[in-house]
Amino acid sequence: MKKQFLALAMAAMMAASLAGCSSKPAETKAPETAAETQEAAGETTEAADESAEETKEEAAAGGVLVMGTNAEFPPYEFYEDNDIVGIDVEIAKAIAEKMGMELQIEDMAFDAIIPAVTSGKADFGAAGMTVTEERQRSVEFTDTYANSNQVAIVKEDSDIAGSADLEGKTIGVQLGTTGDALATELKDATVERYNKGLEAVQSLTQGKIDAVVIDQATAQAFVKKTEGIKILEEKMSEEEYAIAIKKGNTDLVEKMNAAIAELKSEGKIDEIVAKYMDAE
Numbered sequence: 001m002k003k004q005f006l007a008l009a010m011a012a013m014m015a016a017s018l019a020g021c022s023s024k025p026a027e028t029k030a031p032e033t034a035a036e037t038q039e040a041a042g043e044t045t046e047a048a049d050e051s052a053e054e055t056k057e058e059a060a061a062g063g064v065l066v067m068g069t070n071a072e073f074p075p076y077e078f079y080e081d082n083d084i085v086g087i088d089v090e091i092a093k094a095i096a097e098k099m100g101m102e103l104q105i106e107d108m109a110f111d112a113i114i115p116a117v118t119s120g121k122a123d124f125g126a127a128g129m130t131v132t133e134e135r136q137r138s139v140e141f142t143d144t145y146a147n148s149n150q151v152a153i154v155k156e157d158s159d160i161a162g163s164a165d166l167e168g169k170t171i172g173v174q175l176g177t178t179g180d181a182l183a184t185e186l187k188d189a190t191v192e193r194y195n196k197g198l199e200a201v202q203s204l205t206q207g208k209i210d211a212v213v214i215d216q217a218t219a220q221a222f223v224k225k226t227e228g229i230k231i232l233e234e235k236m237s238e239e240e241y242a243i244a245i246k247k248g249n250t251d252l253v254e255k256m257n258a259a260i261a262e263l264k265s266e267g268k269i270d271e272i273v274a275k276y277m278d279a280e
């Protein structure tokens, strides 16, 4: 898989240099520190505005498409050695390829993705992100490309059998996710919010919390690698994933939707999903 990733990245770079466009490599960047983010936020000078304009023009002429994600969400996005891989990464690469553009991935906290999209720091957000009415107030979503559910992970010997038993319990979630919103609604529950889903799972195995509410495929990925925990059968929500784009960027929404429709009809999305689900 790594080889394939490298080959794709090289192909993208070659295509970009052949086309005489940006020669920026399809690199992945480590998350910025809070200080760096703050510093960058303070630099809203004219120069920054100009370069944002340039980025847009470059994008229109082929160029680079910046994806904001949170690479802590297997099988959709996660680190494999130093590379960010996963279902969203491959779908985004396939979309960028169809658009004749080069993909650049920026890793950030999940709750920083929508702000990155609305501020133009990222062209789009792809992070197993569920379409919600609340998010639709700040961003536009493409057509959906996957379904998901929230589920609860508990200790194997837990007496929690369903969501009704979660009332009054301490529940771990990833900050700013739909799992967070769902747990927050539960009666008398105490919600512990973590930056990474895996940290919530670790707290569960250490007996600090009673359950973790998280997306099903990610729950499966974590449970597979952790002894002594299980996923409850009950599906606590029905959700759909889509790509978030800045409001008003209708052009990008339309282009991405066209690419998604093609990928669906080619069976490519199913193929990518199967590859990562089987690898689990």
Ligand code: GLN
Pocket: 070, 073, 110, 127, 128, 129, 130, 131, 148, 174, 176, 177, 178, 179, 215
């Ligand atoms: N699907 C969930 C959400 O959109 C979780 C996404 C994630 O943690 N990457 O809130």
